[in-house]
Amino acid sequence: MTFFEATCTAPVNIAVVKYWGKRDTSLILPTNSSLSVTLSQDQLHSKTTIRASADFTSDRLWLNGIEESIEKNKRLVACLRETRALRAQIEAKDESAPKLSGLKIHICSENNFPTAAGLASSASGYACLVYTLSKLFELPLNASDLSIVARQGSGSACRSLFGGFVAWEMGEKEDGSDSRAVQVAPETHWPDLQALICVVSDEKKGTSSTEGMQLTVKTSALLQHRIKNVVPKRMEEMIAAIHNKDFPRFAELTMQDSNQFHAVCLDTYPPIFYMNDISRAIIRIISEYNKDGIKAAYTFDAGPNAVIYAPQQNMREIYAILSHYFPGHAFEDSLGLKKNDTVHALPQNFDTRVSPVFSQGAVKQILHTKADDGPRVLDSAQYGLLNAEGLPKRLA
Amino acid sequence: MTFFEATCTAPVNIAVVKYWGKRDTSLILPTNSSLSVTLSQDQLHSKTTIRASADFTSDRLWLNGIEESIEKNKRLVACLRETRALRAQIEAKDESAPKLSGLKIHICSENNFPTAAGLASSASGYACLVYTLSKLFELPLNASDLSIVARQGSGSACRSLFGGFVAWEMGEKEDGSDSRAVQVAPETHWPDLQALICVVSDEKKGTSSTEGMQLTVKTSALLQHRIKNVVPKRMEEMIAAIHNKDFPRFAELTMQDSNQFHAVCLDTYPPIFYMNDISRAIIRIISEYNKDGIKAAYTFDAGPNAVIYAPQQNMREIYAILSHYFPGHAFEDSLGLKKNDTVHALPQNFDTRVSPVFSQGAVKQILHTKADDGPRVLDSAQYGLLNAEGLPKRLA
Structure with a gap:
């Protein structure tokens, strides 16, 4: 045969x-x-x-x-x-x-x-x-x-x-x-860039992205402005930030674009929601972490899960913060984040009041990964x- | 003296x-x-x-x-x-x-x-x-x-x-x-228009509107489009809907504008959130109630509380639906909604799966009121x- x-x-x-x-x-x-x-x-x-x-x-x-x-x-x-x-x-x-x-x-x-x-x-x-x-x-x-x-x-x-x-x-x-x-x-251009994927617990299945995006095209008054006036410039700025390995600018654009994507979903009629209270807590936590200078970027696709991009050196700190608010998650430590690390301290000057501590399993799993190669x-x-x-x- | x-x-x-x-x-x-x-x-x-x-x-x-x-x-x-x-x-x-x-x-x-x-x-x-x-x-x-x-x-x-x-x-x-x-x-022009105010429980105090709106002015790429291209037309359409007592159009514009207001808050950097998972459940519930024709309109100000506008005749039904999802709220029945009403049945054809039933007190209070006079x-x-x-x- x-x-x-x-x-x-x-x-x-x-x-x-x-x-x-x-x-x-x-x-x-x-x-x-x-x-x-x-x-x-x-x-x-x-x-x-x-x-x-x-x-x-x-x-x-x-x-x-x-x-x-x-x-x-x-x-x-x-x-x-x-x-x-x-x-x-x-x-x-x-x-x-x-x-x-x-x-x-x-x-x-x-x-x-x-x-x-x-x-x-x-x-x-x-x-x-x-x-x-x-x-x-x-x-x-x-x-x-x-x-x-x-x-x-x-x-x-x-x-x-x-x-x-x-x-x-x-x-x-x-x-x-x-x-x-x-x-x-x-990927070899910026080997320092890593990501934490936070798998968020959600009760409600969201609208499929295939259906959702066409409802936005049909009903959102803001989408056309995003398409014509925001994204072209943002693409150029993002490409420049990547070429320059300028993490703060990369992060700012990433967060702004995630926010705007969810904003046009909300401007859809009836509105589409992908983020939930846990997702929003992650945004507040990362915003607090960034208050004295941008050290991490969140982004959310068509669901409540967060992906947090950051330089390798910040990952231990970010994981400590996430662990404080989201107890009881599974952690895939494939990049050796916890190696020789017995203390998980929050950064000094971090105002923990930005979010309540969630109950066990609100974030089900955290995966540590990085930018890497193609097929x-x-x-x-x-x-x-x-x-x-x-x-x-x-x-x- | x-x-x-x-x-x-x-x-x-x-x-x-x-x-x-x-x-x-x-x-x-x-x-x-x-x-x-x-x-x-x-x-x-x-x-x-x-x-x-x-x-x-x-x-x-x-x-x-x-x-x-x-x-x-x-x-x-x-x-x-x-x-x-x-x-x-x-x-x-x-x-x-x-x-x-x-x-x-x-x-x-x-x-x-x-x-x-x-x-x-x-x-x-x-x-x-x-x-x-x-x-x-x-x-x-x-x-x-x-x-x-x-x-x-x-x-x-x-x-x-x-x-x-x-x-x-x-x-x-x-x-x-x-x-x-x-x-x-x-108010005498449309005496039929009533409102239910749902006071929603929230763990996190939101950004003050005074601070929040100027952060939106400063950072949202979508706000200027809303200001210049959306609101002027929407004002005209809303005034016409009110003059014609056209509830479906009034309701649609009301919901779209509430959505868009929260969309520009989300497009702010860092983003501002006023609605929480309970607020969003109310949107899903009202959207389901409206699926065969618009019978109610939600709107949310700078906080998680919902105000639901509807003609008087729909109020009993809307209250029954809200009571299903939000047990344990206080109800101010000042307009006699529950008078002689022993059955609170959900409308036929209402898909209750749009939201889970929330725990006691997620909506703390529901107030029944209506359009009325000035000072x-x-x-x-x-x-x-x-x-x-x-x-x-x-x-x-």
Whole structure:
């Protein structure tokens, strides 16, 4: 039984200039450019194995050990169609190229983090799907070209095709051919930048971002002003701050843009809320920590979880502060934060009255990670997710 | 012992197009026009007695039974100076007019609602002060003229000088002489409009509105768009909705403007939050109640308390819904809402999953009130707050 197979991982990215609003919902063309930091796959990643085989009778998909329909997922179908068409072009030009474009495929994908935690898995998932397809089909595309395909799976996925600091340029063309990701700086440019992800407990499931952003486009009087007058300048300033490794400016822009994203959600009718009282306490705590100079930046995506960016040297202090207000969380100390650290003292001059101490588990988990590289190719023989029969090694 | 005395009450008003931002902080000139509904003094009012007497040796002030400094309160000093100057003009023209402008005064003022509840008392308080001074001094000013004086005490106080529906026209002049309140429609125009005030429990005291609004003016990229492009049109539409007694349109504009006010607070840096998880649950609950047609409008000022406007006929249903989610509140049934009402059923088709049921006392109190008249003159002999010696009858 001959088959062709590729296995890859792709990272999560957390935007510091937020994407919110589409000008074309089927091609996924955004109303504004955005910019993100790619987080280390050592802590968070999607992993995907794709096998093409003449023995397969249909395309099949398993996500986290559960089989899902491919046909019902128009965005996934679009990614498959585009990459197969590109493979067919290669086969048409080169007779020696294996005829993969006509074979059925099995796709098996897993996240190494619980989907229930509310961490955006669609970005890493679609980036991994498209990257793995490109490796399977040996497509001669660079990461920006691939980002155009990944964008059609999930908008923010396009930014997960690069490591480091990544801009999604909104583009102007109707066909979306200029709406793609570019690397602003690699992860090696600013190795000092780290992140704490605070997984916040929430009773209420929020509006999906797909629905939410189009309701904002339709009803918010403030969004157009953000799109036209705020984001273009903010993108330029953010890129300059990254090039200069100017953390205070990077942090200020990050916090302002997170605030404004949630402001346009609130200006939506009916309003959309993603942050809760715990999220807001984290903002107050970080604002207090920054009162004598900016040492950390919070940002919130379409959910209550906080991501706190800071230089490595501040992380111990920030973790001590978070531990004071949020007892009973699980902590993944993958970067050795607590090593040789027996004392967790709050900074002097910190006014603890900015927030009450929350009850056990208000913040469920804190993950320590950092800016890191883009998708990685793994050895399928050793790390592949499919067994000899082309079925998942692990089912849920 | 001869003295001159006046006793008056003045109402609270709750804006439906919000005031947020000053273009002149000492004259209290706003960055945009605003519009409010005056609520009945039968439920909420400030009451003030002012006495002028040759026996008094200094100006004195008691607020809710506690003596306060007048000199330290620049805004109060400005209101006194302006009204005394107007009185002096009368005395200069008419020799028979008693020489009140040179006499010391005692001011005694009380609210019939707890200040701790977070209901804005500065609007009713300053409106009552200025109205009572105008009666004491027999000033030949109409309510709009007086509103210019009251505005310098507390911006939103200018709107409490009228009953019914009141616009504060922002004006253009540097001296503030055209920044004043006008009545859009009297309370008798729309007697059907009622309100439920939900006093929400909150752990954290928010930013004062005086500080908060200027931080928004300084740092929000969205505020200028609101001021220039949103509010002028919204004012016109709101006035039309009131003239037409078009509740759905009135409600929609009210909710959108409340949302946008809190959106610009969130776009402030550092962000300002007034609503908490309970406030947001109330928004979700009212949005669900409105899903098949608008039957109620929420609005939130600079605090977590909700005011819900609705036609009288919907109030019983709204109260039943609020009672479901917020057990253990005190209810002031001054308008006979519960009379002959043994069943509090939720509306059919209401999806109760929009919010969890909160624990006892999350909403502490619900007050039922309605649109009503402006300041009232009372008989000092019967209702005055000062005793024969010119001291408060009641001290705290």
